[in-house]
Amino acid sequence: MLFRNKMELKPQVSDTPSQHQQQQKQEQREKHFHVLAVDDSETDRKILEKILSVSSCQVTCVDSGDKALEYLGLVDANHQDSASPSQSERSQEDGLKVNLIMTDYCMPGMTGYDLLKRVKGSSWKEVPVVIMSSENEPSRINKCLEGGAEDFLLKPVQLSDVKKLQPRLLKSFDQSCTNLPDIDPMTTDNSKSNNNATKRKALSPEPSERRPKMKELTVL
Amino acid sequence: MERNQLHRQVALMRKSLFDQWLLQGYLDDQFIQLEELQDDANPNFVEEVVTLFYKDSSRLLVNIDQALEKKPLDFTKLDGYMHQFKGSSSSIGAKKVKAECTQFHDYCRAGNAEG
Numbered sequence: 001m002l003f004r005n006k007m008e009l010k011p012q013v014s015d016t017p018s019q020h021q022q023q024q025k026q027e028q029r030e031k032h033f034h035v036l037a038v039d040d041s042e043t044d045r046k047i048l049e050k051i052l053s054v055s056s057c058q059v060t061c062v063d064s065g066d067k068a069l070e071y072l073g074l075v076d077a078n079h080q081d082s083a084s085p086s087q088s089e090r091s092q093e094d095g096l097k098v099n100l101i102m103t104d105y106c107m108p109g110m111t112g113y114d115l116l117k118r119v120k121g122s123s124w125k126e127v128p129v130v131i132m133s134s135e136n137e138p139s140r141i142n143k144c145l146e147g148g149a150e151d152f153l154l155k156p157v158q159l160s161d162v163k164k165l166q167p168r169l170l171k172s173f174d175q176s177c178t179n180l181p182d183i184d185p186m187t188t189d190n191s192k193s194n195n196n197a198t199k200r201k202a203l204s205p206e207p208s209e210r211r212p213k214m215k216e217l218t219v220l
Numbered sequence: 221m222e223r224n225q226l227h228r229q230v231a232l233m234r235k236s237l238f239d240q241w242l243l244q245g246y247l248d249d250q251f252i253q254l255e256e257l258q259d260d261a262n263p264n265f266v267e268e269v270v271t272l273f274y275k276d277s278s279r280l281l282v283n284i285d286q287a288l289e290k291k292p293l294d295f296t297k298l299d300g301y302m303h304q305f306k307g308s309s310s311s312i313g314a315k316k317v318k319a320e321c322t323q324f325h326d327y328c329r330a331g332n333a334e335g
């Protein structure tokens with residue numbers, strides 16, 4: 001018990017003010033990373049929610065693709081196909097921020113792939129969509145990646161899967177957070193750039209150093 | 221001090237129980253993953269997930285039973301229920317249950333081919 005308390009009190013970073021500042025920004029950024037999780041299984045939703053909150057993400061869970069679209073403002077009362085763009089734009093203007101969508105593939109009604117296509121054809125198209133499935137089917141995986149999915153995770157999803165995603169996702173999150181000054185010397189393009197290729201190339205080799213909080217958790 | 225001792229004892233008992241289940245192949249690595257997600261802030265996480273799983277699976281089993289009563293058997297529906305059951309068993313690390321589901325799934329596919 002005592003040992004654990006000691007660990008928490010001990011400062012995780014060195015004494016230089018800039019590094020302390022960096023850590024603060026790190027935490028600020030992580031608290032605001034909002035994930036929309038879509039899965040029809042209550043058990044899976046609970047587990048995914050825990051994994052994401054342990055990874056310092058804000059999580060919203062819904063149990064279907066339709067509910068996800070509703071949340072994003074992409075379905076109007078008449079359930080018309082691709083609701084008026086102004087509706088979802090209004091949601092975004094109202095400050096609704098979704099930084100990542102994680103969806104199950106196999107769901108009754110709208111599949112994860114259907115949801116992916118709808119999102120990519122909307123004003124939320126810049127939001128990365130990760131698809132999860134228990135089936136390791138290459139054709140399915142390819143279909144999703146070609147449809148614009150950021151990644152494809154095999155279920156059961158584990159904490160390590162999300163940790164692997166984070167460096168890539170937090171990078172573009174950084175770029176879109178205009179009030180956070182640039183702390184990554186590798187970033188040269190402007191904040192609007194969400195080009196996948198750019199993201200991949202710019203993959204920072206030292207993300208683990210920037211995330212003392214993560215380390216703390218894995219040392220359980 | 222007494223309370224700490226009791227806590228420790230309960231933890232030891234749980235560990236032996238789960239270790240046994242792990243050895244016997246009832247639970248797999250995924251269950252350990254869930255245990256690692258539990259922390260002081262959510263000390264009942266594993267219990268909550270397992271409870272949810274029981275709730276999910278009892279509902280599914282009722283559906284499956286009902287579907288098995290129908291003539292002719294709707295293999296697609298049965299398969300769908302099994303798929304869900306397999307999914308949540310896999311998520312909590314219920315290895316044996318998952319294996320049984322896979323077996324059932326194979327029977328369904330065979331049944332479909334015949335029907």
